[in-house]
Amino acid sequence: MNGQLIILYKTFINMNKKLEQIKHFFRMIGYIFVTIWKVLRDKRTWIAIAFILWTYLISWFNSNYYTQSPVKTWQPMIMKRSIPKKTAQAMKPETVVAKDSIQKPKIQTEEELVKSMPHGDELWNIYMLESTRGKNDGCKKEGKWGGFGVMSAGTPACYESFAKAVERASYWYEKIRKDNDLATSTCIWNLGTKVNNCMYYQKYMSL
Numbered sequence: 001m002n003g004q005l006i007i008l009y010k011t012f013i014n015m016n017k018k019l020e021q022i023k024h025f026f027r028m029i030g031y032i033f034v035t036i037w038k039v040l041r042d043k044r045t046w047i048a049i050a051f052i053l054w055t056y057l058i059s060w061f062n063s064n065y066y067t068q069s070p071v072k073t074w075q076p077m078i079m080k081r082s083i084p085k086k087t088a089q090a091m092k093p094e095t096v097v098a099k100d101s102i103q104k105p106k107i108q109t110e111e112e113l114v115k116s117m118p119h120g121d122e123l124w125n126i127y128m129l130e131s132t133r134g135k136n137d138g139c140k141k142e143g144k145w146g147g148f149g150v151m152s153a154g155t156p157a158c159y160e161s162f163a164k165a166v167e168r169a170s171y172w173y174e175k176i177r178k179d180n181d182l183a184t185s186t187c188i189w190n191l192g193t194k195v196n197n198c199m200y201y202q203k204y205m206s207l
Contacts, residue, residue, distance in 0.1 A: 110134065113163060117170040119177055123148070125207050126173070126189060129200065139165075149189065 039045050108116070110133070114124045131137040131147035139146035139158035148169035150157045159165040177185045180194070183201045187193070190200035
C-alpha cells in the first residue's frame with residue numbers, strides 16, 4: 001500500500017513539473033506576441049518596413065527592367081591614305097653604290113711589278129738581257145719562274161711564282177748595286193767579277 005502511494009506521489013510531482021514547463025512555454029509565446037504587437041502598433045515600425053520594401057522593389061526593377069540605352073564604346077577612326085605608286089617609289093630609300101667603291105683587285109703587270117722594286121728600271125733591262133723578258137726563261141719548262149739570271153749552285157734558280165723571282169733578283173742586285181755604279185754592277189751580275197766595262201754593259205746601254 002505504501003509503495004503505491006509513493007509511486008502516485010512521484011507521478012504527481014512529475015506531472016506538476018511538466019505543467020510548469022508547459023506554462024512557461026505559453027508564457028514565452030505570449031510575451032513574443034505581445035512584443036510583436038507593441039512593435040507593430042508603432043508607426044515608425046511601419047515606416048521602416050515600407051522604406052525597406054520600397055528600396056528592394058526599386059533595386060529589383062532596375063536590375064530587371066532598366067531601359068537605359070547601352071553605353072557605346074567609341075573607337076578612333078583610322079583613315080588609310082592611298083599613296084600614288086610614283087610617290088611611294090620616290091619615298092623608298094635607294095641604296096646608291098658608288099662605282100668607285102666597288103674596285104676590282106688591280107693585277108700588276110710584270111713590268112709594273114719589276115719597276116716597283118728599288119732600281120726597278122735597271123732590273124727590267126736585266127730581265128730583257130737574261131731571258132728576253134721571260135720568253136727564253138728555262139724555268140717555265142718546269143712550271144716555274146726565273147728569267148733574271150739568278151744562279152743557285154751553278155744552275156739558274158727557279159721559283160714558284162714570278163713575284164718571288166722578282167723579289168730574289170732585286171735582293172741580290174741591291175747587294176751589288178749599293179756599292180757600285182751601273183756599269184760595274186751589270187758586269188758583276190753577268191761575269192761575277194768587278195770590272196767597270198764589259199759586253200753585257202754595252203748591250204744594256206743599247207736597250
